[in-house]
Every structure is written in C-alpha cells, then in structure tokens.
Amino acid sequence: MRLVLALTALVSALPVAYAWGAAGHEIVATIAQMHLQPPVMRHLCAVLSSDADFDRTRPCTLAAIAPWADKIRMHARWSAALHYIGARDDHPPDSCAFPGARGWAGHEDINVLHAIRNVTGILDGFVARGGVRRASAKEMATASEALKFLVHFVGDMHQPLHLTGRDRGGNGDKVAWNGRVTNLHSLWDSLLIAKALRTIPRNYTRPLPVPPMEAVLKGTIYDPYVRRIMYEGVGLGAYSTVRGRWEDEVEAWLDCPAPPMQSFLQRPLQAAFGVGARSETDDGRICPHAWAAPIHKLNCDFIWPRELDDPAYPHMHAVDAENELRDAMEDYGRRGRSGGHYLELDTPEYAGAIAERWVVEKLLAQGGIRLAGILNDIFMPLTAHNNND
Template sequence: MRISLLSATAIAVALANAPAAYAWGAAGHEIVATIAQIHLPKPVLTLVCDILRPSLNLSEPAPVSTVDAYPPCSLAPIAAWADTIRMRPEYRYTAPLHYVNAVDDAPPDGCAFPGTHGWQGRPTGNVLAALGNVTNVLREFADGQRSVGDAEEALKFLVHWMGDMHQPLHMSGREKGGNGAKVAWNGRSTNLHSVWDGLLIAQSIRQTPRNYSRPLTGTEGAIVEPHLRGAIYDSYIRRIMHEGLAIGGRFDEESRSWLDCPTPESEKKSLGTPSFTYKERAQALLAMDFYTALGLTTRPGTEEGWDDAVLCPFAWAKPIHKLNCELPVWPHNLDPTGSHPSGAELDTDDFGAEADAAAGRPRPHPELFELDTPEYAGKIAKEWVVERLLAMAGVRLAGVLTDIFQDVEADGFVLV
C-alpha cells in the first residue's frame, strides 16, 4: 500500500469510515507483518521471501538479487490474503479458523475460556488449532518433507492468523465476536467488532504525532526504516517501535516474556534477560541474533493439546480473551438493565445519552451506545492497548518463524 494519488489524511479518513469485515482489517494485519519483519534475522527473512515468491509482491518488480537487496521482500502484501480467499469454494473450510468461540462466554461479566461446555464447532476448527497446523507444515518443510507450495500457503495463513489471535473479540463467543453488537462510532452506526477491526487503529494513525512522519535516524532507523514502504501506517509503526519496543519503552520489560510458554520450573531453560543498551540490542538484531537481542527465553510447555515448546496459542490467547472483561473491550453499557446473559443488573445511563449531551455530541442514533468517547476509545488509546496487541503479535510471529527457519541454510536450499 503505497501513498501516491491519495493524501495520508484522505486515506486515514477513508479507513475510519469504511466498515472492517475481519480481524484488524488489512491495515492491522499489515502492521503486525511489518513489525514481525523488522525482528526477523536476515537469513530467515531471505528464506521466507524465497518461499513466498512469485506470489508476494506482484505489483512490484522483483529485486535483481536477493543477496544485494535488503529487505528482499515485504510481508505486508500477503498479510490479509487469508481474508480475501476465505469465501472461495476451495477455502471455505478456513472460515472458522480465524477465531475461537467458547460456548459459555458472556463478557463483560463472564469470560469463559472455554468454560464447562467447551468450544463452539469442532475442537480442531478454530484459530488456536489452525496456528499449530500451519506451523507444523512449515516445520516439515524445513525438514525437507513438504513442497514450497505447501510452505507458501502455510506462511500466508500463519502471518494472518497470528494477527487474528491478538484481536480480543476473535477470542470471544458472544454475538459472533461482537459482530452482532450494534454501537455508534462518531455518530455512525457500526458494530463492536468493526470498532476493534479498524476504527481504533485508524484513529490511532490519525493521532500519531507528526514527528513520526519523518524517518527514524541512527541505529534505530537502520533497523526499522528498510522495512517501511511508504504506507499510511508507517508513522504509527515508528511510534510503536520507538516508544513501545525500544529499550526503556512501554513494552521493553514485558516483551522479553512474550514468547514464553507455561512449563514446570524443572524444565525451563533460559537464555537470560540481559540489560542491553539500545545500541547493543540494535547491534544484536542487525547481527541476526534475535533471541539474545530481545532477551527472550525458550518456551517448553503444553496446554489444551495445542501448545508446544515454541507455539502456545492457548496460553497466549487466554489473557487476550480476558480483556473482553477486564478492560473491558465489551462495554457494560451495551446491555440494557437485566438483559445480559449473566442476569446482572447494569446501569446503562440511557446508553450514554447524558454523557453525550454534556459533551455536546450529536446523537443521530440515540438507541446506540457511542464508543468514540474519552471513557472508551480514550482509555484504550491512553493505555496503549491496541499498540501492545499489535506489537505482541508481531514479535510472536517473528519468534515462531525464527525458531522454525534459523537452522536452515538458505544458500543452496532447494525449493521444490
């Protein structure tokens, strides 16, 4: 997505007004893919790009040499592929693989994961199981047991589904992940799922300080800038990387455990969590030592039959699902008094009419609860909730790909 005829403002407004159909929307998935790409060691990214050609950058000329060109490709163009093909007859089986729904889930007062009645649909027909399936395909490819065609499809699904898992409403079983929950956004009728798919992200892009429209400099710029493509969200990625993932940033300490999976203490093997300066960490990243650079630990462990030593979607998804109750992603005010599945008596404040009137906001849809407010959207922005989820998805995607491909020699590796 390159900025050419449309201005950045026009694109952001269009993104905000367009209904988002799937998790994170295209922009969110591309942001996750770009953050992951920034963290990938060079040999791993080169191999990933080799697998994804020729389908990757169809609108752009391929580099003359994957050795001389860095990065050799961009992962962003394929990040939303899994949404674009889900209605094709041959891919309809993938439709339920973008989410997981617990039968007993009833946010914001009861977040069951999965609860006594388990999951909706087949136990293997959800995003948690799907992540394990495509990861196994890539492992088999790395061992020489799968074709490059199998690996290409699995990579495109993995990039997308890792993003899906970090959208809280894709972890919720109520109202089809919020698609059936009508709300208002800036006076317009929409639904809760669409707010989280794209409207919150579009607002954050518009509100990114102007100084991030300029390239980052120094070592930080050397790490980040090569992977940016002139997209409307470039400034947003710069801010997430600089204020969020850099040493001393909002996510610096916690990001060191984002790849951890539950495991008995006796089985834990740690790479340590050294206190790097930003320059040291950046040099380690540029030297392709991903795990040491981020101070991450190994991840043995298993839960729910989906988790293993590298990928633990159940363990990772559980706290994301809790946001539906704890933030809450699902506002209490959406439920008229006594109507919530839990039977709780809730004060709806006439769906926020009094607050809107006091703030001078128009109410073209007075029956709908407005979410573009300081109490909801403002709280999410202040606490960097969306930025944390996007960063977390990117780091985890990079970690999984690095674990699979770091020992594969790209030079001379035969793609069949």
C-alpha cells in the same frame, strides 16, 4: 525453549550508533519483519516467490501477504472458522471462559488456535525436508499457503474479539462511533486504529535513526504509527536512550509455560478448567492458547461495555439470514447520519481510556513479536542446513 528474536541482533548486539482490518494485519506483519533474523526473511521470500500470485514488481514483504487469508474467504469458505475461536460458556463481561467446562463451540479443532498449530507444523515439516532447495512444486505451494495463513492467523489471535463467540465476536452488537452506526467488532478491527493514525505526533513522519527498521517501512499511511509503537512501546535498545514502555517485558511475550500433564485421571479436571485445550495446541516452544488467554480476558475487563446488556440499548444478536440482510441494508442507509440511540463509544471513558493505556498498540506489537519469534524458530535451521551442504 524461548523463540529467537532478531530485536536482540538489531538493537543490542550491534554497536551503539484491515480479524484486524487490512491495516492492522499489515502493521503486525511489518513489526514482525523488523524482528526477523536476516537469513529468515530470505527464506520466506524464496517460499513466497514460488506463488503464482507473488508480485515480482514490488519488494517482498510480510505486509503484502498479511490480508490474504481474508481476501480468499469468499471462495474458500472452509477457512472461515479458522480466523476465530469461541467457548460455549463465554459471555463477556459476566462470564469469561477460555474455554470452560463445555469446551469450544463448533468443531473443537477448527479454530484460530489449532490453525496456528497446524500451519506451524506444515512449515516445520517443510524445513525438516530441506526447504526450498529440495522441495517439489507441490510442497512449495503448500508451504507458501501455510506461511500466508500463519502471518494472518497470528494477527487474528491478537484481536480480542476473535477470541470470544458472544454475538459472533461483537459483529452482532451495534454501537455508535462518532455519531455513526457500526458494531463492536468493526470498532476493534479498524476504527480504533484509524483514530490512532489521525492523532500521531507529526515528528513520526520522519525516519527514525534505525536503518534496519526503516528499511522495512515502505511509505505507507501507517508508517508513522509503526515508528511510534517501536520508539515509545517496544523500544529501540542501543539506538535510543529512551526506554520503551514495554521494553523490559518484550522477550517474555515469547515465553511458553510447561505443557500440562495428560494422564487419564487428570483429563476431566483439565477440561473443567480449560487446561486440556492448552495441551492440544501448546508446547514449550509455540503456545497460542497461553498467549491468547490474557488477550481474551480483555473482553471481560473492559472491551465489552456492560451497557450493551441494558434493554435500553438496541443491538443485534444472532439472527436468521433474512433479518441480518435487512439490518445490513438499514445500516447502509443510515451511514453518514446519527448513531441515534446506539451506545456511543468514541468517548473519553471508552476510546479515550483505551488510547491512554496503549491497549491496541500493545496487541499489535505482541502480534508482531510473536510472529517473528515463530518464523525465526522455524526457519533458522535452514541456514545451518544450507551451510552444511
């Protein structure tokens, strides 16, 4: 069953007329909100408005809650492992296992893929029991927390370095960016997006002729970037004669392959080829493993520079806490100075090729489209329930 996108309603059915950093998470959430069925956003706001942290002085948006799961990690340490996943046999660019014969590192069911499955299950149960109109205060609090986690985790799943365990997802690999020291993970979390924001054509500072889309934008620094992703990437359908570069494939981003068989004899074979992991999280409706697998592959295709395995380039692998603290202090003292002998990645060959291929923009768009599809699918039944009451 294909998840429902409001993009069809927004651009086809109408008459012709910082995981990522906070900014990345908010961009994913903003694109998702543009593709929600109108009744769904009202249901989501009703859930969020029960939260003690809900700011009633500001508009209700998914972007406002998108970074929440990162903000609580310091005092909710149990949630840290839910932001990523790593396979024991994965070591890009040479080995690209997802998960491979030895499965996932850590607890096999405590990772971003299972987290998405779990929180969607919580929200499914909330809707099946009647949603806001019939929920207790405790059920409302649980649904609000599940919703905030879902918005964040879908974003995390579309950051490729959240899908590999090598060197803690690249956190342990120092590189240079425009002459300054950083690490591979931070480059993908924030620096590529920051560079894209600085190079947006000036005309995207003006509103596009799509009122439902513009109504979601709230005057943020990344509004022009979202406009460009929508106009040139996703496409505006009936609102524009210019077709987006992915317009013909957007609906397919929501497709889920049929779940694999689970007979006793098949399980060893499934485990050897990583299929068993998919059966634990995926069904024909929501399939985080199937969606994440090609994103993970990008780590081997081009994200992980092969030069990082050259002994000539120093980089920090997993170290004990004392050494990690020392390295962090050295990095702090090095800020603003040259990246020196670290591998420079703000180059035409690396950052330039990523920008030319619109890799980051497509990942952000896919995250938004899939988040919208999940939320539409979960919450649209509430509209039918309410109409029948």
